[in-house]
Amino acid sequence: MSARAVTLGARGALGGRGALEPEAAIVVTRSHRPAPWAGALGIAGLVLLAALPLFASQGFLSDLVNLFILVCIATMWNALAGYVGLVSVGQQLYIGAGAYTVLYLAQHGWDPFATIPIAVVGSAVLALPASWLVFRLSGAYFAIASWVLAQVAALFVARFGSLGGGTGTAVPGLDGFGPVNLLHYYYWSGLGVTALSVLGVYLLLRSRMGLVLTAVRDNEVGARSVGSQVMRAKRAVYLLAAAGCAGAGTVLAISQLSVEPGNVFNVQWTAYMIFAVLIGGLGTVEGPIIGAVIFFVLQQTLANYNAWYLIILGSVAMAMAIWARQGLWGLLISKVPIRLFPVGYYVHTSAVERHGLARLTLGRTNVRPSASINQSKEP
């Protein structure tokens, strides 16, 4: 969460080659004040979660694994829909791909945990040819084509009797760990996969490509017109989302001890992602995490009432999509200038500061007046 401050002359910031004018200096920083302690808090929270197996109950730990999976897939879906406008209803394809890679390799004598990175990378590779097909389409066609791909994959996998056919089969090689160790290992795997997914999206958004992504989020035609490589950015996010969902799929397979096509390829996973993101807030790093936690708490609270939690969450998500598109996190940051994951920029003009006025913040629109000019090669 380092604050990168760049001081430049106002004309230099706007025109790119003007002389320095200290009188009207503009300071651009990554973070507003809360961000440094938010970063420390995040790391402390991660350490606490990693140490949790030392003192928490087993039931709580295995519940948390489900939360990790939810946070991971919601974050990935948000990267697709919230930034590059790709509404995928077929992300269960990659959850299934991850789970079945674990199953297949474990059947061939691999340690199931060692297969996780292979499944993640393999699914991203698989996503490349898939993207050639589904990227021919946009909007609802993209959504449905991705869904059809997932359906085809489920039907295809079910044809292999060795992979358990239509009813699924147990993941071999998990007996040797002992129940407690196994729980701890897949708890840490889940935590690691999820933390890396969130970090991956965060770093991607702070990178140069992140600028393209936020530009596409705000106005795709505008982003194209200034020469952004929108297709490349979209494909990168699609591959990242495939990798992240596959990671969630591997943890799912190991934590459930078995893989069943009707479960891992179920469209309900996508429903979970969408509801969590819509409730938390589309197009922010924090939103999906908050949405996933709310989803999870309601799911646990209403566990005795079958599918009612999904009906309630779905209705709330629909209402928020219509009336409060920014989600809970969006509603919060419109009131309080707080960013846990600062991906935007703040422009502080010294003139404004001198007069003791509130800072001009451009965090959401991601204006990058000075740094990008410094970095880009000018003719």
Added chain:
Amino acid sequence: MIYLNAIVQGLFLGGLFALFASGLSLMFGVMEVINLAHGDIAVAAVYLAVSAIGVTHIPAIWVFVIVVPIFVVGGYFGQRMFLQRSMGSGPITTLLVTFGLSIVLENVLLEVYSANSQSLNVGSLVSGSVQITNQIFLPYLSMIFLGVAVAALALVHLFLTRTRTGRMVRAVADDREAAQMVGADYRHLFGVAASIAAGTVALAGLALGMYTSISPSTGPSYLLYGFAAVVIGGLGSLWGTLAGGMVLGLAATLGALVDPDFGSMLPYLVFLSVLAVRPRGLFPKRAAL
């Protein structure tokens, strides 16, 4: 000969797919909305019919007299009160809202009627058929459905081309602002299109419920078949949708000759191949509808 029979059955099934898809095609053609809850609305129609038969004891074949009007009215108000609001916030919102509706509807049916599959019992009509040769049968029920599908598509077509409201719907589909300038109330016309879509999909759902058994989770697969029929036939063309439905029906029955699972996979593969080769469909039509 077994192939010839599969082709005949495939064409019958295709009629059903087309009836199912015509509502999707109409919604897209008029307001560029893909209703992801389309399949679940059809399933809901079957469950409503089961309840209606339980209460009134009317013969299953006549239950559409009760169910279809409910969906026609429901479609109009659903569009006016619900979808219209989401359309204001962009196409992504509509997609998400209809997807949410699909999941909510599926789970409400699951809670109210349980996961057990249901079908509408039409008695001897299910097994009755005309035998042409040793291998080829023309089941009464399939013939009725094909007739109903063609008649429904023809009626929608006549409505859109011959009546004043229908022509206004097409005008709004072509150019909303221009149509508004000459006094078209696009919200009302969108509601009309949605009510036709809901009526046809309820009809298709009832036909499916008589033809096979339905459970709350079968909605999405019919949505995907219906959508595939729309895309294969070419967007916004009702007769193209009929052709697309036939192609899919043939793929389903011919694939089922290999094995039953392949029968549900082949229509998807045909759909994906069409997308890869001709994303605008086999019979594209430039003007809406």
